[in-house]
Amino acid sequence: MRTRLLAATLTALAAVSLAACSSSGSGAGSDKATTAAGAPTSAAAAAASSGSPASPGSTPAAPAPSGTGAADGATGAPAGSPPGASAPGPDASAPAKPAPPADAGLPPKPDADATGKVVAALNAIDPAIVGGKPDQAVEQARKQCQSMYQFPKDTAKLVELADRNFTSPDHPQGFGPDTAAKINDALRATLCPSPR
Incomplete structure (x- = not known):
């Protein structure tokens, strides 16, 4: 049977x-x-x-x-596919990893107490960094924190970015690599969250 x-x-x-x-x-x-x-x-x-x-x-x-x-x-394409179609890749069913948001690593605007600490730390390095514009200096600091989040282990790049971000009328090209490295240290101690 x-x-x-x-x-x-x-x-x-x-x-x-x-x-x-x-x-x-x-x-x-x-x-x-x-x-x-x-x-x-x-x-x-x-x-x-x-x-x-x-x-x-x-x-x-x-x-x-x-x-x-x-x-x-x-072609490896599923039956009934249009001519010239090819099979999906091995990762076609896996969801794509979403891109990080544009503000990833950007700390929230600090309150008055935190702003005072950031300004004091930058003034201790060189008063010309803040240059009487604490709000502008804090915004530059927040952007530098975001760079620290994006490149946590690339010290040379972070120094270059700090030198580019922090300028003044007397230092239009930045304050130099030594001062930029000190700025990064000051921001890590006052404003920037610890890297990933």
Whole structure:
């Protein structure tokens, strides 16, 4: 009984595979393939349920050719895809990692007490850094904190960015690398959160 059921199932599978093979080249023949594939499957199911052999001398069907089935063998694209489509990459189902927000690492505007600490630390290095404009100095400090968040281990880049961010009328090109390094240390101690 199991042999008859197996033979009927394999015959039905072969008929479906052959129908799919013959219709893979044209979109118009897909309805015919469905109809043709449906008839043997029904006959095989009827033969399996009645216990009679599907056909005398039937042999197990050979596996379907590699070009048929869920994907087109030439391109790897899913069946029914437009010509020239290719298979999605291995990471296509994995969600893309979202980009960090534009304000990542930017600390909130400090309150009066925190602002006083930042201004005092910068004035201790050189009063010209603040230059009588504490709000501007704090905004420059916040931007430098964001750079520290983005490049936590690149000391040379952070010195370069601090030298570029902190300027004054007397120092339009910055205060130099030594002062820039001190600015970074002062900001780490007063305003910038610890790096990732």
